[in-house]
Amino acid sequence: RLELMDAQGLRAVNRHLGRAFPEVPTLWAELTGPSGAALEEALSLRAELFRDAGARDVQVARGAAELEGLWEARHQAFYALRALYPGEVFLSTDLCVPLHELAGVIAFTGAQLQEAGLDASVLGHVGDGNFHVLFHAPAGDAGTWERIGVTYDRMVAETLRVGGTCNGEHGVGLHKRRFLRAQHGEALDMMREVKALLDPLNILNPGKVLPDEG
Structure with a gap:
């Protein structure tokens, strides 16, 4: 199990929960299975790999309470x-890429956020190649929401370019409808034909992936 949190996410957690995590990009890894000497060997190897990859520090949680924390x-x-x-509107993205492309896509995303001047946090279930960007802005801030939309479109385009998917867990039926043609191509027509065959009156889950949406 691998989870990624960026500096902003950890800063928020420290304030919200009264913690003192270092406010730097952090990867959390949970090991299961080995115990005793085998566990210590696995931890040592994992720490070595992390340091070789550029980790500034490697810490180990000991005991159930620390792990749960x-x-x-x-x-x-x-x-x-x-x-x-408080009072702002949030949009959580959900993209998934092949693991060997993950670092590059996250770096691309960070560059896009900086170029657009957006304040957003990157989190991820990165063991699955799945990551989220949490956008936010006041509801009436049309300029910021326009930049968010452009940035989101670029993120999805890059994700699809490297063989990923516009959805890792959720959101396909609503705000990701516009990406389905780019992701599935002609297969989308087949999906809609199956939908029309099974639900000719469009009464099952209406308003999502409608036949006339391209």
């Missing part, structure tokens, strides 16, 4: 970030 912080990240910007 780490995962609580990860699970509360979304709520912690929302608490930083």
